[in-house]
Amino acid sequence: MPICYIFASGEYGEEWPDLQEGDLCIAADGGYAQMQRHGVNPDLVVGDFDSLGYVPPHPHIVRHPADKDDTDTALALSEGWNRGYRNFHIYGSLGGRLDHTLANVQLLCGLTEQGGQGMLIGPGMTVTAVHNGTLELEGEAGRTLSMFCWGEPAQGVILEGLKYPLQGATMTAQVPLGVSNEFLGGPARITVQQGTLVVMRVEKA
Incomplete structure (x- = not known):
């Protein structure tokens, strides 16, 4: 594209x-x-x-x-x-x-x-977003990845391939639940059933 x-x-x-x-x-x-x-x-x-x-x-x-x-x-x-x-x-x-x-x-x-x-x-930073869908990102083991809810609560959040996984969670703009997660060395998948997450990947330690 x-x-x-x-x-x-x-x-x-x-x-x-x-x-x-x-x-x-x-x-x-x-x-x-x-x-x-x-x-x-x-x-x-x-x-x-x-x-x-x-x-x-x-x-x-x-x-x-x-x-x-x-x-x-x-x-x-x-x-x-x-x-x-x-x-x-x-x-x-x-x-x-x-x-x-x-x-x-x-x-x-x-x-x-x-x-x-x-x-x-x-x-040292790359920022993207995912809305009502799944985002897959690559990162070396230990690399920091943070996610923040933007707007209305993000529902049905699933985090896979990260040090701190989530399954069907709700994230809100008032609680920084997704800050400072880490890649495990393979692809990470971030799924949001409803809502928007801002995803920040630290490119340099």
Whole structure:
């Protein structure tokens, strides 16, 4: 499945995507500078450019006013969605300001609940979500994996292949039941019969 890559204005780690034909690359405001540092030219540049400080010399720009309801990352996500993409990897979406990080987690959950797939990628951390279904992830033994309920209670939660399994549990947004679990060395399966879980995988110890 082709991937829409969004490069936001948050913090970046060492990881950089292996872009393939058919993928779409969108720079969201300050993410343009990160792409330039890696010698990658985006297909589209979106934002109000308050973070970047200037309007880049690019043939495909969607400029928005600074006073707006959506974040630049949300606008970039909408551009990708409207172009038919349903799988999104968002770099520079973690770290930095906590309010922007939480906003990106909201976007991730909204995307997942609409039937899309998403991943937030930052220094030492990858965040995804699962809604009314099953998510399978790989991780070496001892690697940390945390899960948090987002919104209404997540019901029928099953955790397999993890140090602390669950079977038919209910997780709520008020109790951090899923924090600091660990991979056992094989695939981990996270199932939610009803509701949404945010899943955070620590990439570095």
